[in-house]
Amino acid sequence: MKKTYDVAIVGGGPVGLATSILLSMHNIDHLLFERHPSTSIHPKACGLNQRTIEVFRQMGIEKDFLELRAPSEISGRTAWYTSLGPEGKEIVSRDAWGGGQYTEKYAKASPCPYVVAPQIRFEPILRHKASELNPNCLQFGSEVVDVKELDGSTELTVRRNEHLSSVQARYCIVADGGRSFTDKLKIGWEGERDLVAMIAVHFRAPISCHHPDPRNFITWFVNPALGGSIGTGYIYHLGPYPTRPETEEWLFACALNPEDPRKFDRKYVLQRLRNTLQISELPIEVLSFSHWHINAVTASTYRSRPHDGRIFLVGDAAHRIPPYGGLGLNTGVQDAYNLVWKLAFALQSTCVRPLGSFNRLLDSYTTERKPIAQRVARSGLQNVRSHAAVIDKAIGILPGNTKEQNIAAVESFLNAETEQADLAKCRALHEAQEILDCEFNALGTEAGWFYPSLDLAQEGLQSRHDGQIGPDGDFDTLDYHPSTIPGHHLPHAWISARGKTISTRDLQVTGQFLLIGGTPGLWDEIVEQVPGLVQVQAITETYPCDDHSDVWLDAHGTWAKVRGVSATGAVLVRPDGIVCWRGSDASALDHHEGQAPSLWFRNLIEESLMLKH
Structure with missing residues (x-):
């Protein structure tokens, strides 16, 4: 009889590999199929935000990412230039992604830093960890050509070396980068496509020898003769680190202008790159290039039915997000983190429940994750448009002008000859950078997202989710506001x-x-009613905790400021680090609607698993 796996994963990119690691951590039997023979050879994502690194921290691979990331001195700045040639000029530069002036702000939000690391460098880390945890699960060089839903399982048709075979799994997770299966499942896309x-070009060249300020991780170019910022393009470095002129690699990307050919070759992309850089006789080795489109879309549902x-669906199979802001891969990894623990409870929960009882919990994957993707897709789209609408406009490039007029306007702007003109220039660039904070100083977007559907008591209405929602009703994209309102991430605080x-x-x-209280022993007895499902920890400000394995000292008082409950209250956190309940005081220990505390708490856990309405 053919074996039926618990889960099959379609796609072995970073999101698929992260999904495999998480499944293995939950002891879920699975296979992963990837059509390519190995990990990616073409650079894609490069910015890993703190929420993603927190996931990798739980996987035990944060240290590996920190060892290969771009050094801090060259990963926290970005700048705009007309070119890097002899006639090139810097337009403006700034701190970004937790660097420079934002260092302390980001450090307070998470135990993990924002990491800049090219995908071609970090994918092997994920593959190694996935293989280490489940040596036989990774099937590279195997293409899934079809997925069918059967009664109680799924069936995958897999092509390997031109031979077809079938694999059965109780569930299937599609992480194929949005290539085909979302459409095959007849799941529609919403948004702008x-x-x-x-075009993107991976190349090797000694750019650092010519760059006026090699601290800048991404260098954006604005040349009115090439169509402004989007048409001129940008470059960012790819290591390997530490960098050396003879080995440094870069990625160049730019939009195709109307006069550009729709089909192009290596010779064309090399010339396009040279036109932007304007560095004569620069030795350039083109390693690979690709053609792609910016999309801002989400799948209508993340579950087949x-x-x-x-x-x-996870990752790009569920959403295609503009790369400006680095939110696509991060959102995908966080999708997997949301989904896998729910599948684990459906497949392995110690609760004596039929599998179908967990369907409400599995439906919540779409309910919780889709709004996040919609928000970041809008944010990425705004970032794309801001480069042209904000930077270009600030320096005088206007859509209605001729190329010659735009060239003259930029020259006049950059070569301000009077004090008044120089002040106007500084003001215009400052205002432009305030708008671009949504891309380069967007801690609220990166770490402040939450699931409003879990706030059943609507605690967030009065405080506007402790400030994460502004007075105007808009989400605060710039700042992260820690909160224990249900639906928010467990706030970070150092304890000892x-x-x-x-x-x-x-x-x-x-x-x-995880149940976190402030009074040791207060909650232990009732939690014993759900053995194996809940661990109890206490965080106190003065308690001598050396002799207690489940008591921690809040030495700096940070936890007391953000916990949102009294010392006799508690905060209940789901397996994905999301608060699902909090009790402000010890009244929760009293009989609740005639129930004993232990039964009340067991019902609370079942409600959190959506086993009860």
Whole structure:
């Protein structure tokens, strides 16, 4: 009889590999199929935000990412130039992604830093970890050509070496980068598609020898003769680190202008790159190039059918997000983190429940994750348009002008000859950078997202989710506001005990709920009613905790400021680090509607698993 796996994954990019690692951490039997023979050879994502690194921290691979990332001195700045040639000029530069003036702000939000690391460097880390945890699960060089839903399972048709075979799995997770299966499942796309045609070139060249300020990770170019910022393009470095002129690699990307050919070759992309850089006789080795489109779309649903579908979409199969802001890959990894623990409970929960009881929990994957993707897609789209609408406009490039008029306007702007003109120039660039904060100083977008559907008591209405929603009703994209309102991430605070210091976010154990109280022993008895599902920890400000394995010292008082409950209250956190309940005081220990505390708490866990309405 043919084996039926718990889960099959379609796609072995970073999101698929992260999904495999998470499944293995939950002891879920699975296979992963990837049509390519190995990890990516063409650079794609490069910015990994703090929420993503927190996931990698739980996987035990944060250190590997920190060792290969771009050094801090060259990963926290960005700048705009007309070119890097002898006639090139800097337009403006700034700190970004937790660097420079934003260092302290980002450090308060998470135990993890924002990491700049090219995808071609970090994908092998994910593959190695996935293989280490499940040596036989990775099937590279195997293309899934079809997925069908059967009664109680899924069937995948897999092509390997021109031979077809079938594999059965109870569930299937599609992480194929949005290449085909979303459409094959007849799941529609919502949003704006094919907005800008782009080319990307991976090349090797000693750019650092010619760059006026090699601290800048991304260098944007604005040349009115090449169509402004989007048409001129940008470059960012790819390591390997530490960099050396003879080995440094870069990625160049730009939009195709109307006069550019729709089909192009290596010779064309090399000339396009030279036109932007304007560095004569620069030795350039083109390693690879690609053609792609900017999209801002999300799948209409992330589950093949409501209530009983067995196929789920993650990453680019669920959303295609503009790369400006680095939110696509991050959102995909966070999709997987949301989905896998729910599948684990559906497949392996110690609750004596039929599998179908968990369908409401599995439906919540779309409910929770789709609005996040919609928001970041809008944010990425705004960032794309801001480069032309903000930077170009600030320096005098206007859509209605001729090329010659735009060239003259930029020359006049950059070569301001009077004090008044120079002040106007500085003001225009400052105002432009304030708008571009949504891309380069967007901690609220990166770390402040939450799931409003979990706020059943609507605690967030009065405080506007502790400030994450502004007075005008808009989401605060720039700042992260820590909160324990249900639906928010467990806030980060440093705590210590037994000679070591950890983050509150390090208290999470794979597959378990976490109850954090402020009074040791107060909650232990009622939690015993759900053995194996909940761990209890206490964080106190003065308690001598050296002799207690589950008590931690809030030495700096940070947790007391953000916990949102009294010392006799508690905060309940889901396995994905999301708060699902909080009790402001010890009244929760009293009989609740005639229930004993232990039964009340067991019902609370079941409600969190959506086993009860």
